Amino acid sequence: MLLETRNLGKSFGGLLALDEFHLQVPEEALYGLIGPNGAGKTTVFNLLSGFVAPTVGKIFFNGREITGWAPERITRLGIARTFQNIRLFEDLSVLDNVLVGFHCRRRASWWQAALRFPGYLREERDYSTRGRALLEEVGLADAAGDKAGQLPYGHQRRLEIARALATGPRLLLLDEPAAGLNPHETRELMDFLRDIHREHRLTILVIEHNLRLVMGLCEHIAVLDHGLTLAAGPPREIRHDPAVIKAYLGRGEMER
Ligand SMILES: Nc1ncnc2c1ncn2[C@@H]1O[C@H](COP(=O)(O)OP(=O)(O)O)[C@@H](O)[C@H]1O
Ligand SMILES: [Mg+2]
Structure with a gap:
């Protein structure tokens, strides 16, 4: 496994944003992380990239424990991320x-x-x-x-x-890269992600609301809801998982 978390948890005051999170991402995988708003997805990225320290649990990258490392050190080790709300130096x-x-x-x-x-x-x-x-x-x-x-x-x-x-990453964390894109741009983005995955021999962990994008792109998917892992597996299993359908039901998101 390139990336592994063991019993990872984060609470903010009384709120348990992430609980007992066990993630195993193989080298060069395209891995999707999905779930409704507030599920704890961005919190996972904040923990993996060192922006936030876990309340409990451990993070391993390439067999090395990186729990509690500073963001710059994690970047140098080979984990890069993007943000749900784009963060660029706009005037540069x-x-x-x-x-x-x-x-x-x-x-x-x-x-x-x-x-x-x-x-x-x-x-x-x-x-x-x-x-x-x-x-x-x-x-x-x-x-x-x-x-x-x-x-x-x-x-x-x-x-x-x-x-x-x-930054020369081995692992790329993408937080909702298709947010705000139209369907045409979204298809272009999927092709683009496949290209960079191949060209750079990257492992990609992607958070995405667009289920079609995730199901089409990723060979592994984990589903979060209220900080809990509802399911993890290949798209065809996730799609038929009763707990996943229940979490998304009534939100019309499975159809998208
Ligand atoms: N820095 C923070 N301080 C307090 N609460 C937070 C913080 N970051 C996230 N949360 C809370 O944790 C929960 C999960 O948030 P988040 O990880 O952003 O969810 P998602 O990305 O799945 O929409 C939410 O209830 C959110 O309000
Ligand atoms: Mg988020």
């Missing part, structure tokens, strides 16, 4: 947003940067070339010089993914 250029991603692996120290040492400048040029290649890959090459905040919404989502890829 599209290219600069991607360069921020490379920053976590920078070798030159601050004083080499200040003195513009050759090694620093070489690293800068290298990042710029690789940043442009990443933008090419996500279809944003023509927008490299534009302000990130002025991109159309769907492109901002792609830029956020490009920035995550720039």
